[in-house]
Amino acid sequence: MTPIVTTIAIISPGDMGHAIGRVILSNNPQTKRVITNLNGRSQRxxxxxxxxxxxxxxxxxxxxxxxxxxxxxxxxSEAAAVA
Known part of the structure; x- marks a missing residue:
């Protein structure tokens, strides 16, 4: 039995991350929430x-x-620093 994924977290929801989050929410009815931590992130x-x-x-x-x-x-270019 495959577990149901209802909450997906995105680290670094900038240009790429927010777009992927939007696609996940629009195309996967089982995913109810996409979450992130915005502390220290820009207003943009x-x-x-x-x-x-x-x-x-x-x-x-x-x-x-x-x-x-x-x-x-x-x-x-940022992958090593985030890892």
């Missing part, structure tokens, strides 16, 4: 996230607690 990133329907958890701890799956969506 916050606006992009909110416009995509991504919910701010307020902390990394809460993000980890709520997430069924975590996606880290960053450009290749």
């Amino acid at each position: 990133t916050k606006a992009l996230s909110y416009s995509a329907g991504i919910i701010d958890t307020g902390s990394d701890e809460e993000l980890l607690r709520q997430a069924d799956i975590i996606l880290s969506i960053v450009s290749p």
Whole structure:
């Protein structure tokens, strides 16, 4: 039996991340929420996230607690620093 994924977390919901979050929410009826931690993020990133329907958890701890799956969506040049 395949587990149902209802909450997907996105780390770095900027240009790529917010768009992927929007697609997940529009095309996967089982996924009820896409979440992220917007602390320390720019106003632009916050606006992009909110416009995509991504919910701010307020902390990394809460993000980890709520997430069924975590996606880290960053450009290749930033991947090592995020890892």
